[in-house]
Amino acid sequence: MKKYIVLSIITVIFLVTAMVAPNVIISNRPSVKVLTAQTDDIQTTVLTSGKVEETSKYNVKTDIPMVIKDMNIAVGDEVKKGDLLFTVDKDATAQNLIRIMNSGVTGGISQDTLLQYSNTENIENAFYADASGIVSSINLTDKVSNPNIPAIVIANTEKLQVKVSISEDIISGVSLGQSAVITGSGFKGREYKGTVTKIFPAATEMMGVASSQTVVNAIVSIDKPDKYLKPGFTAKVKIITDTGKNILIIPYESITQDENQKEYVYKIDNGRAVKHYIKTGREVENGVEILEGLKRGDRIAENPENIKGNLILVNTKAGDR
The missing domain is CATH 2.40.420.20 (conserved putative lor/sdh protein from methanococcus maripaludis s2 fold)
Known part of the structure; x- marks a missing residue:
């Protein structure tokens, strides 16, 4: 009888072991x-930022100090080629030139030029825009122009670009001709395509709040800019350095x-x-x-x-x- 009991116990142990052992092995x-x-x-990219700027400017300069009679534009105005910019007070201009000649302080203007324009018949009545764009600056002192600096600067907004600064750590991945995507808070919800058109030949130090960083400047031209893009806007630029399918x-x-x-x-x-x-x-x-x-x-x-x-x-x- 005892023999059968022992065999039964062994059988039970064997069966339990057979059932449990695989789970133990699996759990291990x-x-x-x-x-x-x-x-x-x-798509691999380089992220940077910069300022939107015009690719070219048209400077309106005067040969002599002109006394402005009526200024027809203001900074930020859009002008078309041929638009009236300002008219000249010819009599006041001639009188001012005579005072300059008598003072002997000509500011670099030749005596011949002063004599020529002291005759009001030689003084222009008005100045007109020779190019379309946005008036970016007006430089007058008490309504008088300075022949040494532009009286008016007109930015050509038909062609815009972003000047960006790229860290020396990632500039090696950037090359001419790469595509870019341009966004910004000043033109929120709009996205423009661009192209890397210039990489400056030397690095510069860009000062931060607590430290400086070595960067290389680059130019990204903007394809098809419109009225929503303005010079001076901050832009985020994503340069696409590589792609694959x-x-x-x-x-x-x-x-x-x-x-x-x-x-x-x-x-x-x-x-x-x-x-x-x-x-x-x-x-x-x-x-x-x-x-x-x-x-x-x-x-x-x-x-x-x-x-x-x-x-x-x-x-x-x-x-x-």
């Missing part, structure tokens, strides 16, 4: 998240290096983590480009730090990607 396996390698279009990308954290700095991932195959060496390419916003060693649809471990060795049985669960 490392758990890994699994993701599926996918392809995507990529259907590129195989995996997250940074799924890649491991061996003692020889060779990169590899763990490919999940029939419940085992199998080491696969890979060749990586460009680093992009959402991961790393894979050039060799994987293909689209391959299942890999997202958290390889849990795996020790090769051909290891693992417990798998779907990853976030």
Whole structure:
């Protein structure tokens, strides 16, 4: 009787062990998240900012100090070629020239020029715009122009650009001809395309609040500017330094290096983590480009730090990607 009891106990222990042992073995396996390698279009960029400015200016200058009679424009006004800018008080101008000649302080104006314009018949009645644009500055002293500086500056707003400063750490990725996207709070909700047209030959120091930074200035021309863009606006510029179509990308954290700095991932195959060496390419916003060693649809471990060795049985669960 005792013999049967012992056999029964052994049988029960065996059955319990047979049922529990696989679960114990499985529970001892490392758990890994699994993701599926996918392809995507990529775009690498350099982000910077700067000021919108005109590509060219038209300076309205006078040969002599002109006394302005009526100013027909103000800073910020849009003018068209041929528009009246200001009229001249010819009599007051001639009298002012005579005073200058008598004082002997001519400000660099020749005696011949002073004599010529002291005759009111030689003084222009009015000045007109020779180009279209926005009046960016008016430089008069008590309604009198200075022949040494422009009386009026007209900015050519048909062609605008952004002058940006790019850190020395990332300037190597920027080159002439690259496309750019321009946005800004002054023209919120609008987006303009542009092109890198100039990279300055020397770096400069840009002072910050607490420290300085070495930067290289560059010019990004703006395609098809309109009335919403104004010189002086602050602009954010995203320079597109590289693009790619259907590129195989995996997250940074799924890649491991061996003692020889060779990169590899763990490919999940029939419940085992199998080491696969890979060749990586460009680093992009959402991961790393894979050039060799994987293909689209391959299942890999997202958290390889849990795996020790090769051909290891693992417990798998779907990853976030």
